[in-house]
Amino acid sequence: MKTRKLLVGIAAVGLAFSLAACSGGGRGATGSGGDSGGDNKGALVGVAMPTKVSERWIKDGDAVKKALEDKGYKVDLEYGDNKIPTQVQQISNMITKGAKVLIIASIDGGSLSDQLDSAAKAGIKVISYDRLLTGNKNVDYYVSFDNEKVGVDQATSLLTGLGVIDSSGKKVDGVAKKTIELFAGSPDDNNATFFFNGAMETLKPFIDDGTITVGSGQTEFTQVATQQWDPATAKARMQNLIASTYSNGTKLDGVLSPYDGISIGIISALQGAGYSSDALPIITGQDAEAASVKSIIEGQQYSTIYKDTRQLADQSVVMADDLLTGKTPETNDDKTYNNKVKVVPTFLFQPTVVTKDNYKKVLIDSGYYTEADLK
Ligand code: BGC
Numbered sequence: 295m296k297t298r299k300l301l302v303g304i305a306a307v308g309l310a311f312s313l314a315a316c317s318g319g320g321r322g323a324t325g326s327g328g329d330s331g332g333d334n335k336g337a338l339v340g341v342a343m344p345t346k347v348s349e350r351w352i353k354d355g356d357a358v359k360k361a362l363e364d365k366g367y368k369v370d371l372e373y374g375d376n377k378i379p380t381q382v383q384q385i386s387n388m389i390t391k392g393a394k395v396l397i398i399a400s401i402d403g404g405s406l407s408d409q410l411d412s413a414a415k416a417g418i419k420v421i422s423y424d425r426l427l428t429g430n431k432n433v434d435y436y437v438s439f440d441n442e443k444v445g446v447d448q449a450t451s452l453l454t455g456l457g458v459i460d461s462s463g464k465k466v467d468g469v470a471k472k473t474i475e476l477f478a479g480s481p482d483d484n485n486a487t488f489f490f491n492g493a494m495e496t497l498k499p500f501i502d503d504g505t506i507t508v509g510s511g512q513t514e515f516t517q518v519a520t521q522q523w524d525p526a527t528a529k530a531r532m533q534n535l536i537a538s539t540y541s542n543g544t545k546l547d548g549v550l551s552p553y554d555g556i557s558i559g560i561i562s563a564l565q566g567a568g569y570s571s572d573a574l575p576i577i578t579g580q581d582a583e584a585a586s587v588k589s590i591i592e593g594q595q596y597s598t599i600y601k602d603t604r605q606l607a608d609q610s611v612v613m614a615d616d617l618l619t620g621k622t623p624e625t626n627d628d629k630t631y632n633n634k635v636k637v638v639p640t641f642l643f644q645p646t647v648v649t650k651d652n653y654k655k656v657l658i659d660s661g662y663y664t665e666a667d668l669k
Pocket of ligand 1: 425523552553
């Protein structure tokens, strides 16, 4: 029996690697032990990431590359520097170099149609990584977090931080009225509207009953969006809001921020206008980036959303490996993510809210950060 196992293992080296490396994340496909992916052993996988400006994408890129290399694949990992033509060129090069699978976290989800068409013609499979590729049928799979839930969690933590709801989610009786401002992410990123819609659904009852007012009156996505998630753009908008709405002494109690980099821009605008650390509004975020977790520990930012990039990276690699070894990748949501042309089969993970109260348990005990990372 032992010998047979060994032989099967040798015959299906890719599969054996794949199973050994599988951390038990609930995979459906177990394979039959056949070496259907033999041709793709050591194949090239192209990994396109949007930017190094944000720490999360560096973690994503590193984790995807390592997991692919651990399975014996060659990797071309590229960062697009938040420039669409750069990413277009990088993906074209990956296709030319003979990549068999592309794992893409886009800068603008709708800007890669020509590359997706070329990939399909060459038989290359495409996995949309965290950000959905839109407007093209040649997107095979999507792996992400529950993006609407991220928005719900951001708004829920804002309401909790403001003392409008208690930790069980119930409205607190007799709470004073609160004034907030809203920020959203980049309009060319499909996730941004999911975050915003999830947050607005959660805030709506409290806006409708007058508990919460958006001081500037800017409540439409188009008014509050931040092109390319740019912290400087968010800072400038916050400076304008302070001047237009809060320079008369109106108290700003909270700011819905969709991403830690934007939160840093918002905090910098507020501090520049004289807000001291203990007088800052309740500010949310996303990605649990080290600088923002430190800010949470110091009591400036209130919350962030932790999305374990290790899980996301591993799942994208499990999917790539399945595709390269003739298996059907497991999905757990085949209805939510319509990319305007088709519903893309999706594997979603769940986000976690992080505040000063639970960061140790969530971020340090899980090994995502060491104590020293957050000093
Ligand atoms: C990601 C977020 C990230 C944002 C800015 C979104 O697509 O889902 O995690 O904060 O991009 O990089």
